[in-house]
Amino acid sequence: MDGDRPEPVSVTIGAARWRAVPDDAPALCRQAVRAALDRATPVPWLATAEVGVLLGDDRTIRQLNARHRDQDRATNVLAFPLLDLDHGRPAAGSAQGLPGPVLLGDIALALETVCREAGTAGKPVGHHLCHLVVHGILHLLGFDHQDDAGARTMEGLERAILADLQIPDPYAPDSEVSDSDVEAIAARSRGDQRAWEAV
Numbered sequence: 001m002d003g004d005r006p007e008p009v010s011v012t013i014g015a016a017r018w019r020a021v022p023d024d025a026p027a028l029c030r031q032a033v034r035a036a037l038d039r040a041t042p043v044p045w046l047a048t049a050e051v052g053v054l055l056g057d058d059r060t061i062r063q064l065n066a067r068h069r070d071q072d073r074a075t076n077v078l079a080f081p082l083l084d085l086d087h088g089r090p091a092a093g094s095a096q097g098l099p100g101p102v103l104l105g106d107i108a109l110a111l112e113t114v115c116r117e118a119g120t121a122g123k124p125v126g127h128h129l130c131h132l133v134v135h136g137i138l139h140l141l142g143f144d145h146q147d148d149a150g151a152r153t154m155e156g157l158e159r160a161i162l163a164d165l166q167i168p169d170p171y172a173p174d175s176e177v178s179d180s181d182v183e184a185i186a187a188r189s190r191g192d193q194r195a196w197e198a199v
Contacts, residue, residue: 007030008033008034008037008048008049008050008051008101009029009030009033009034009050009051009052009053010050010051010052010053011025011026011029011030011053011055012052012053012054012055013025013026013055014054014055014056014057014060015055015056015057015060015111017057017111018055018111021111021115021125021126021129022124022125022126023124023125023126023129025055025126025129026053026055028126028129028130028133029053029055029129029130029133031130031165032129032130032133032134032137032161032165033051033053033133033137035134035161035164035165036133036134036137036138036141036161037049037051037137038164039157039160039161039164040088040137040138040141040143040157040161041088041141042087042088042089043088043089043090045102046085046088046102046104046141048101049083049101049102049103049104050101050102050103050104051103051104051105051106051107051137051140052103052105052106052107053106053107053108053109053133054106054107054108054109055109055111056108056109056110056111057110057111057112058074058110058111058112058113059074060108060110061074061075061078061108061109061110061113062074062110064078064108065078068080074110074112074113075110075113076109076110076113076114076117076132077107077108077109077110077114077132077133077135077136078107078108078136079105079106079107079136079137079139079140080105080106080107080108080140081104081105081139081140081141081142082103082104082105082106082140083102083104083105083140084142085140085141085142086142087141087142087143087153088141088142088143089142091142104137104140104141105140107133107136107137107139107140109129109132109133109136114128114129114132121170123168123170127162127167127168127170128170130162130165130167131158131162131167131170134157134158134161134162135154135158138154138157138158143157155171158170158171159171
């Protein structure tokens with residue numbers, strides 16, 4: 001990454017309870033966005049694209065999901081692309097390059113869903129957060145998982161980007177994590193949930 005490159009990520013903490021997450025969620029989001037853009041953008045001007053990240057709660061994400069996708073439920077991550085891209089390249093007939101940084105789009109994450117999924121999977125919240133940010137960025141770049149080929153492509157990129165971040169493969173069998181590790185992570189997650197409810 002270029003040290004002179006301006007910060008391409010704007011993180012908004014829309015739910016104060018994100019501050020109770022043991023990891024620095026805004027810093028993790030910035031790292032994950034930069035890693036995804038560095039690896040998954042074959043078009044040079046997209047590597048400097050700007051991205052907005054909302055760290056929200058389930059209520060907020062449920063409202064966004066209902067308004068924009070007609071699905072009245074919370075989900076872990078939503079992506080709102082602003083460019084017409086296909087696998088990180090401008091779609092046919094769209095602009096081939098834009099002067100200066102462009103706004104790629106926004107992603108929004110739901111605190112309670114992210115933490116619950118991490119606890120269920122026996123993974124650190126920070127690792128799961130990074131995975132979901134990477135997943136959202138790939139959607140902004142025009143990747144999808146509507147069919148098997150698309151899902152394989154996205155999963156392969158996610159694995160590579162997360163490896164760049166030194167995060168274990170989220171699709172690997174869970175045999176690497178012992179039962180005591182899972183219980184310890186679940187106990188921390190339950191403790192964190194009580195802290196979030198108190199905020």
